[in-house]
Amino acid sequence: MAEPTCENCKLREKYDNNPKSFLGRFWRWHIGFCPGWKAFMKSLDEDKKQELRVKYNLKTK
Structure with missing residues (x-):
């Protein structure tokens, strides 16, 4: 799979x-199951992940 482009996503x-x-x-509905978003989140350090969890009101796993 190619690198996720979530950082520059037009829908985001x-x-x-x-x-x-x-x-x-x-977009918000889509990230609930998007494999690209999941890969993008895994690629981030813990601080950036937490920042996005708060910003987008995502559940912590």
């Missing part, structure tokens, strides 16, 4: 700009 940008937009809500 839509969420960051307007979480209630259709595309923003779609």
Whole structure:
């Protein structure tokens, strides 16, 4: 699998700009099962993971 492009994802940008937009809500739903997002999160150090968990209200595993 290619490197995840989550850091620069256009849908993630839509969420960051307007979480209630259709595309923003779609992105938030999508990351719940996206293998790319999971690989991206695994590639981060623990501090950055925690920052994203708080920012996007993600469950801690």
